[in-house]
Amino acid sequence: MSLYIKYFSIHLKSQMQFKSSFFFTTLGQFLVAFVTLLSINFMFARFDSVGGFTHEEVLLCFAIIMSAFSISELIARGFDQFPNLIGNGGFDRALVRPRNVIFQVLASQMDFSRLGRLLQAILVFIYVIPSSSIDWTLPRVITLALMIICGGLLFFGLQVLYAALSFFTLEGLEFMNLLTHGAQEHGRLPFSVYGDGILKFLTFIVPLALIQYYPLLFLLGREEAGIFHGIAPVMSLLFLLPCYACFKLGLKKYQSTGS
């Protein structure tokens, strides 16, 4: 852990060396989130609700997904860039070091510009938490925290899976973006609005709805939602097991690209 903190501070320091570059990439991240927020607001200027959710409820959903995603991108950037690491042979160096491989990939890169996105999410939280009619009891606060933390871990799992697939293909597979960037972009609306098929897929195959739709029902105090909905984010973590297994399998099969 202390080694990780050391890496963390090194990455932070090195990115702070290029202040204007850091400022602009962070601003860019902020803007990406901001234009999504604007689109939500433009739509709700025309409509009162979508799929039974009001403007405030959608904003809450947006902020939760945005924070979960940006945290995972900040920390797990190394897996996002993993195809490059394989391509340039950097991964071979990691293999010969006496440390856990996943730890090394994790520590190899961190992207602090994602703080721009996180800042946007926090601003939305500041606006929406007092203005929504949610009664913030302790279980609800815990659920909110679980949604963000487990959401971050789930996105992390998807990135590990993306990295694992590139063991076999040696290049990044763009369709995984649908499950990471796509989930973040389209996850601004509760997944139920996309219809039953999508919701089932996101419940049983890639359990993104477990960190978004179900616990959101619990937060909003909907009748059908019980404590089971509140702890759904924890169950989503089961998804990390197959991701890890795929990575292990890929590692076993790994042949260096030789560069």
Added chain:
Amino acid sequence: MKPFAALFRIRFTNSLQYRAAALAGLVTQFGWGLMTILGFAAFYRENPTGFPMTFQQTVAYIWMQQAFMALLFIWFWENSIFESIESGGVAYDLVRPMDVYGRWFTTISANRIARTVLRAVPLLVIALILPVAFRLVLPSSFITVVLFIISLILSLSVVVAFSMLIYISTFYTMNSKGIRIVVGIAADFLMGSYIPIPFFPDTLRTMIEFSPFGAMKNTPLLIFSGYLTGADLVQSMLLQIFWLLFMLLAGRFFMSRALKRVVVQGG
């Protein structure tokens, strides 16, 4: 015309090498488009009268946007141009017996077209055979298709001419990363990449329609979907021509000014 054809052929064969990537990209673009449409459908079910366009028009807009993504989004930057300006490699371009502005314009357009051809055709074929609600419906008249194609070409030209201004700004700033990021995101939003311009609030919408951003993807996609007709259509296409000429002149002006004072370090 000959150099354009040669450049185009090189880029096209180059892109053809990455068929797996193209397939993965196709899946992504299709899934993304489908999710966007499902999102709009949810709003539509809530209140059909809140829609400024018909649902079918919205669907057509989204599929065409997905298909022609590489043609019409600002953020497909040509990083090699930025690098050549920042590293000084641009000196090679300057000694070639070819106009630099025209050369870059050609390279950028060729790259965008090559990328689009590979992805657009299969995506459109799938979109044409989807279940009725989400199907891409072709325009009813042949003239609309012709107008769409003309407007699409104008649109690409406006996008490239606009992005040329950003490339040229690198001569002045030496590091255009900031401008590239901020302008790219803002422009893509204002031209209707997140939600179509008819969904914008009215005042903002009118302002955008007269701005260069209204002359980008907005015009051809709305013509194709059948939303833009008659006098509005003529006005939009005239605005496209106006902005294209404006950007070309501005680009050439700033380029020649930059080239007069450019200093290439040895090495």
